[in-house]
Amino acid sequence: KQEVTQIPAALSVPEGENLVLNCSFTDSAIYNLQWFRQDPGKGLTSLLLIQSSQREQTSGRLNASLDKSSGRSTLYIAASQPGDSATYLCAVQGAGGTSYGKLTFGQGTILTVHP
Amino acid sequence: ETGVTQSPTHLIKTRGQQVTLRCSSQSGHNTVSWYQQALGQGPQFIFQYYREEENGRGNFPPRFSGLQFPNYSSELNVNALELDDSALYLCASSQRRGMNTEAFFGQGTRLTVV
Numbered sequence: 724k725q726e727v728t729q730i731p732a733a734l735s736v737p738e739g740e741n742l743v744l745n746c747s748f749t750d751s752a753i754y755n756l757q758w759f760r761q762d763p764g765k766g767l768t769s770l771l772l773i774q775s776s777q778r779e780q781t782s783g784r785l786n787a788s789l790d791k792s793s794g795r796s797t798l799y800i801a802a803s804q805p806g807d808s809a810t811y812l813c814a815v816q817g818a819g820g821t822s823y824g825k826l827t828f829g830q831g832t833i834l835t836v837h838p
Numbered sequence: 839e840t841g842v843t844q845s846p847t848h849l850i851k852t853r854g855q856q857v858t859l860r861c862s863s864q865s866g867h868n869t870v871s872w873y874q875q876a877l878g879q880g881p882q883f884i885f886q887y888y889r890e891e892e893n894g895r896g897n898f899p900p901r902f903s904g905l906q907f908p909n910y911s912s913e914l915n916v917n918a919l920e921l922d923d924s925a926l927y928l929c930a931s932s933q934r935r936g937m938n939t940e941a942f943f944g945q946g947t948r949l950t951v952v
Binding site: 754755757764766812814816824831 | 842878880882888896926934940941
């Protein structure tokens with residue numbers, strides 16, 4: 724059974740800092756890994772999708788890496804801003820059969836960026 | 839904006855009642871998945887529909903059921919509501935393309951059972 728863990732559970736940083744969010748998963752048989760952002764009480768916004776054959780993806784100030792063999796991913800946020808404050812979730816898509824399309828989520832990292 | 843819309847946005851029901859939640863998938867997407875997110879937790883997979891058939895189910899009892907229509911929109915039905923069913927229900931749509939699919943989520947339906 725796939726399990727996804729995110730560390731830290733919460734993070735509070737001053738504006739302008741670079742920061743790293745960590746995600747680990749127990750079963751390396753995945754198709755891809757997605758990072759999402761969730762504002763309080765809202766739905767999920769997809770930030771980055773890394774396919775299992777890729778090592779990293781970048782979008783603006785965000786960079787996500789994937790090491791499938793060790794079951795780890797990191798999300799790097801450069802020059803953080805108060806508007807980045809949200810919960811960040813990582814999710815892996817299992818490979819094959821009835822796992823197709825099913826996402827297994829971590830519990831999220833609550834990020835607060837203060838001015 | 840993901841193009842995935844859910845209705846209603848908020849709902850209050852009494853224990854024992856039944857509820858239907860609706861989801862319109864993004865244009866061109868043929869797969870819809872439903873997730874339950876309890877407060878402070880990550881979303882949990884309920885089930886997935888592909889071309890109108892259930893195609894995978896998580897650890898949820900049979901009183902959680904669903905439908906997908908020819909236009910790929912979907913419903914989630916929950917019978918005999920329990921207090922623990924109070925959660926944010928999220929719908930995700932995707933288009934199967936080889937082995938990799940990117941999921942796009944709606945804004946969710948907040949269900950409160952009293």
